[in-house]
Amino acid sequence: MELPRYGGKFGKNQMLFDLGYSDNMSVTQLRQAIEELDSVFDLVMVAERMDESLVLLRHLLCWSLHDVVVFTKNARRQEVKPTLDPQTRQTLRELNSADALLYDHFMAKHRRAVLEFGARRMADEVSALRSLRDEYFEDCGAREVKGKDSTLKFKEYSGLVSSYVTSNNSDQNCLMLSLPELPLVDTVRRKQLKVLEEMRAPS
Template identity: 45%
Template sequence: MVFLKTHKTASSTVLNILYRFGDRRNLTFALPFLDHLGYPSLFQAQFVKGFDRTRSKEYNIICNHMRFNLPEVEKVMPKHSFYFTILRNPDHVFESAFSYYHDVAPAFRQAPSLEEFAQNPDKYYRPNEMNSHLARNLMWFDLGGDHNGADKPEQVNCTLRDLDAAFDLVLLSEYFDQSLVLLREALCWSLEDMAYFQLNARGKSDVLSLSPSAAIKLRQWNSLDWLLYRHFNASFWLRVAAYGEARMDHDVSRLREMSRRLSSTCLLGDGPAADIQAIPLEIRPLSSGTAKILGYVLKSNLTGPTKKLCTKMILPEKHYLARLMKKRDQTVPQSAKRWRLKISRD
């Protein structure tokens, strides 16, 4: 299974679902040396810690941040692996990136506000500056493209055809539950495997707004992201139509009810904690830039398997990754048991 984890698209929540699935079944993750697979460089097989070109072991899941490079991914993952990713409305991706990466992207740091940047991006943006990819066409870049490239129809259409061929499914953040239902069917998982709590999210009051004129200019600035998003938005709804409207509504309701029941069982309060200091350090999310990331407080009376499940469901990405790395390092090297996804290709 190959999940291309894109930035600011609800991908951390998908990652937690994959972590829990693989962790519970002792599957082999292709993990990084630190916290990403060589990003922002194009992915190379050598970015996987312990990668062995003799293929003495087989990886089941690769899902940490990388910049997509299909030939190198194919060196690591078995043939017929299931490839999927997630996209989001580019306006929302950019707004979130401006907040989250404000301190590491010079273009963002120099701009007085998101509104000022959107009105005149060339005033603050330098194409070859470090981390410039965070400030333009970020999803296009994550998928292996040139974030400063021209949106020429022939080049764009060629890239989109390649991505269509590479990915079995593309999820949409705005229709997250519908996306998980489609993913569940494609992987032949149970709906329970898809239950989740939203991770790495900000409070609604922290979301920045734009004037209509700035929003129009921002869409022109991120034109490649918009071409990408519109293309896969259309294919997504074809998948939904094939699934069936009534069936989709039924399964989405079931998934939401499962998440509500788990929330009632696990969480103190109805959702993310307003006071981040109330969350123990070992499960507290890390904030970045001007973004204040929300987290959850578990009920104090949880015990046994229930506490274990609830804890894993709210673990921030870096905390869970550290656990998986520790588990990997404590495992005696041996040939991985062959595990195959049951995949529906209909």
């Protein structure tokens, strides 16, 4: 089904579109795209399995639990998520059938990775990660701000997602954990560009 994209950016099969693929592919093309993506990415993180994904990421990169502590960004709060009836869910799944296949593929891969990692071992690490996140939240004097707040220095793009403020702005970790999505991305990009410039500078 051909549907126009809102602003040329938003529409059906958004995940595949964001990854550079057409939102209207044949079954053969879709299978090839999924195989390509599977070969390119060592790990695809799953939003509703984020803590498990972070544990897998830390082991893949030989990081510590401290390296994967995060505060939730750009996620609608539970109380403002719309309730969809079964028919609407089915319609959306059919409309986004290519994305659904992509999701099912990597969700199945995630489940296999967890089983290979060890279900009990994963549960223990997820519990440790959540406890460590709570410690950071307390040590940073962080609090969650629900909805828009004009007094915030850094604001999320929507009142449907939470913002965070910290009483410990002198701590770089606390500041980075509390930054909204867009300022955080801008900060990371600036640091990456600085590193790139330093690498290219003549010695």
